Structure formats: C-alpha cells, structure tokens
Amino acid sequence: MFESLILTGLKVFLGCPAVFYEAALTEFFANSSVRNGVVVSTIKGTAIEISEEVFATTFELPTEGLTDLSEVPKNLVFDARSLFSESTEQVSISCLKKELKIAYRLLSDIMAKTIYFKAGSFDAVTRDRFMLMTAITFDVKVNWSSLLFAILKEMVTPDSRQEKGYAIQICVLLKNIPGLELGESRAFPVPRVLTEKTVHRYMVINEKVGTEEVADVSRVKKTPVKKAVSQKRPASVDVEVAQW
Ligand SMILES: *[C@@H]1O[C@H](CO)[C@@H](O)[C@H](O)[C@H]1NC(C)=O
Numbered sequence: 001m002f003e004s005l006i007l008t009g010l011k012v013f014l015g016c017p018a019v020f021y022e023a024a025l026t027e028f029f030a031n032s033s034v035r036n037g038v039v040v041s042t043i044k045g046t047a048i049e050i051s052e053e054v055f056a057t058t059f060e061l062p063t064e065g066l067t068d069l070s071e072v073p074k075n076l077v078f079d080a081r082s083l084f085s086e087s088t089e090q091v092s093i094s095c096l097k098k099e100l101k102i103a104y105r106l107l108s109d110i111m112a113k114t115i116y117f118k119a120g121s122f123d124a125v126t127r128d129r130f131m132l133m134t135a136i137t138f139d140v141k142v143n144w145s146s147l148l149f150a151i152l153k154e155m156v157t158p159d160s161r162q163e164k165g166y167a168i169q170i171c172v173l174l175k176n177i178p179g180l181e182l183g184e185s186r187a188f189p190v191p192r193v194l195t196e197k198t199v200h201r202y203m204v205i206n207e208k209v210g211t212e213e214v215a216d217v218s219r220v221k222k223t224p225v226k227k228a229v230s231q232k233r234p235a236s237v238d239v240e241v242a243q244w
C-alpha cells in the first residue's frame, strides 16, 4: 500500500526533507491569500508567490490525469466498495473507518494526515478520501499538481474548513526563495511526522477500532497484518507528514 502511494508520483512530496521554520510558517499563513490563482504571502517584507507550476516542479508532481475526483470510473468505485469493506457488505462512499479493512483504514489515516486536513473527519471516510483511495488502489492517474495545489489554495482562503497543513512542503518552498531570512530550522514536531513508529501507532489504534476488547500493545505487535505492512514498506522511503 505504501508502494502504491509512492508510485502515484508523490515520492518527493511525501518524502521531502523535514525542515521546519516555525516563525516563518506562522507569518506565511497569517499573511497568505490567493491572487489570480497564485498563493501569495509576505514574510518580513519579502513577497512570496507560489504558483502551481513552481509547486509542481519543486515536488515533481504528476500533471497528467484526473483533476476532478468525481471522474474516478464508477465501476472502480463499485469494486472498491467491496474490496475496502471489512464485511461481506459493500461500504458506502462516505462510511465509517471501522467498516474498512485495516489496510484501508491506514490508507485513509495517511491521506488525512498528508493530503487532506479537515477537522472532525478522522473517524469517517469522506467522499473525497474514498475517491482518492480508489484511484490510488486501482492505479488511476491523478493530476496531483492540480489536486494538491487546490488544497493549498483552500488552506489560505479565509473561512475555509481546510485546516493548515503542508508545513514541511511550504518550508521547502520558502527555503528556495532567494534572500528570504528564515531563521533557525528545527526538528519537526515528532508526533506530527509520519515515521515507521507513528505508522505502527496507527496500526494499533486501527486494530482497536470497532472492537470492544482493549488489545495490549505487545499482542498487537505480533499480529501478521502489521508484519505484512511493514515488510511491504520500501525501506528507502521516509514518508514525512506535513500536518501542522
Ligand atoms: C505578516 O504577519 C505578521 C505576523 O502576524 C505581521 O506582524 C506582519 O505585519 C504581517 N505583514 C503583512 C505585510 O501583512
């Protein structure tokens, strides 16, 4: 599953080095807006402009494929409703996470932490996330440049339900701006970085979802599900999350 996520062309976006300039980031968001389709801001008097082109080039994002998630083929959505389901019943496209098989709960959490940052949707799988999970699972090409940049634009739009995210990626973009004084970089807040350890924590949480029994961690550690996932995970890819 990690491999399919990486194969979608998100390798650089999800795996970019974790530099974190907290003060600059705070100022970036405080002053940001969208002007003519470009994300603009000011940091210490320096004008910042992030166009979709710069964004896509920096993170080597694919620009071919679906720009609208409602275009995910209906037959694949139908298949996904069975494939993702923990039971023999099909799940609906906006379902509860506990209705999904463990692997897809995990994929949903990763999407929620790395791509969408919406308040209050962590236990439910939203329609958008379901569509995206379907696209990733069935290798449907997605115009990631368009999709991710649209989310960034939403983040800087006042009154949007989209929470602020992409902290690491924004720091990478800021670092590329000549002459911009960013101050000291510091380590990214640990609970907000998706490492093997946090993934394991998600696994434990997800295995508990929907069961009454409180599984103790040592037992959970030995379950085959988790082993299968960690073995599949490419060792060379460090997936960093940009939730802020
Ligand atoms: C940008 O945000 C900072 C921090 O909120 C503020 O002090 C500064 O005046 C803002 N700059 C502009 C140009 O709005």
Ligand SMILES: *[C@@H]1O[C@H](CO)[C@@H](O)[C@H](O)[C@H]1NC(C)=O
Pocket (backbone or CB within 6 Å): 052, 063, 064, 065, 067, 143, 145, 146, 147
């Ligand atoms: C990807 O989406 C952008 C709009 O965000 C568009 O300009 C670009 O042409 C799209 N790529 C392709 C190959 O259609």
